[in-house]
Amino acid sequence: MEKFVVKGGHRLTGEVVISGAKNAAVAILPAVILADTPCVIENVPSISDVTISLRILEEMGAVVTQVGKDAYRIDPTTIDKFCVPYETARKMRASYYFLGALLGKFHKARVSMPGGCPLGDRPIDQHLKAFTILGANYVIDKGVIDIKADKLTGGQIFFDMVTVGATMNAMLAAVKAEGLTVIENAAKEPHIVDLANFLNSMGANIMGAGTDVIKIRGVEHLIGTTYSVIPDQIEAGTFMVAIAATKGDAIIKNIIPKHLESITKKLEKIGVSIEQYDDSMRVWVENPLVKTNVKTAPHPGFPTDMQSQIATLLTLAQGTSIITENIWDQRFAYVDELRRMGADITVNGKVALIEGTGKLVGAPVKACDLRAGAALIIAGLAATGVTEIEDIHHIERGYDCMEGKLRALGADIEKVEFPDKEDSKKKDGDGAEG
Ligand code: EPU
Helix, strand or coil, X not given: CEEEEEECCCCCEEEEECCECHHHXXXXXXXXXXXXXXXXXXXXXXXXXXXXXXXXXXXXXXXXXXXXXXXXXXEHHHCCCCEECHHHHCCCHHHHHHHHHHHHHHCEEEEECCCCCCCCCCCCHHHHHHHXXXXXXXEEECCEEEEECCCCECCEEECCCCCHHXXXXXXXXXXXXXXXXXXXXXXXXXXHHXXXXXXXXXXXXXXXXXXXXXXXXXXXXXXXXXXXXXXCHHHHHHHHHHHHHCCCEEEEECCCHHHHHHHHHHHHHHCEEEEECCCEEEEEECCCCECCEEEECCCCCECHHHHHHHHHHHHCCEEEEEEECCCCCCCCCHHHHHHHCCCEEEEECCEEEEEECCCCECCEEECCCHHHHHHHHHHHHHCECEEEEECCHHHHHHCCCHHHHHHHCCCEEEEEECCCCCCHHHHHCXXXXX
């Protein structure tokens, strides 16, 4: 097994380049299935969720060739299997995008429901509602969703809540359906727009992505293209917080500043200095960090995927901050670990009260999910002494070489092997998330 060993107290300085967005890549890779000819997807992050997505495509019969450091050519024309078995589906939450893509192209799919989940209840009722409106029928037997449609026909889909996954899945299923599909109460995240842009670049007719009404006029054929995934908004936000937590001064490159607006605004309120350029920004700290309140919300609100990182920064700020988590039921699991490092945080339901103590002390901790793991790395960078972070497979699902990028910024962080006490299979992804 591997863990990160972080020796705190080093200011982050220099430059870091952000990778492609995980939550865009894990939808765009399955979307390739819809193409009638091969695609080249660029700016794909090197993370285990991508490795799993590519493996699923290969297991279905697609031919995947790496054509550059972050680029893959995928030929979907040889796909002759239409299922994602439990063994693979359980490793990655986003395996549900194969349902929409297979249904959209072949009118059938068998995908196992993702397994245990560390963020609370994660139903997919809205995904299934959208597929049904488009004309599909499904049965769920022994955890496997078996879905079929004689024909897909456009329809009116109104989501009961704003959901990223169901919005993307509805787009995948509707893009080749006959007639017009209207998705209302759609999610507006940058990765929704990225998926729409990718599909449109292949000949789809999707309008309104990025607003809460998306209109899709079905087309018969999608032709493979070369497409570059957008930069990862959450990776960028995580580095912004890491730089601030170490009172560093660094440039973050390959970003879309507009996607980072809610994060930038909060950090400025806390006292972080930020200067934005076209596709980069400088982040530094010259004033004392001060309390603020954060409420997570769908885009363009403050992203839940940045909640644990900003909470960590607020433990280092002066005053009492309040964090309200509005998306997931169980996204405060990292608080116990931060408390081991001296944080003073009280959680009551979806609200966490953070008394800024101004300091953290290194301790052995465990990453309980992807963003919690990132938060613990930030805590370790800012803490005095040594922090050892176990269960780093969670972090490697979604951050492309995080320790390498941090080392280049001057952090003292190493990945070290240690004897596997319990179940080494865990490393391969029990408890899908992301
Ligand atoms: N929901 C339902 N029914 C559904 C779908 C969602 O009740 O059919 C509820 C969820 O339980 C949740 C809310 O709606 O309370 C929003 O869920 P959403 O569908 O937006 O989440 P997701 O698509 O499963 C994606 C990201 C998450 C991110 C959320 C919110 C991917 C692969 N995952 O999840 O990313 O937290 O959107 O922005 O895109 C991460 O990257 O660390 C991560 C967890």
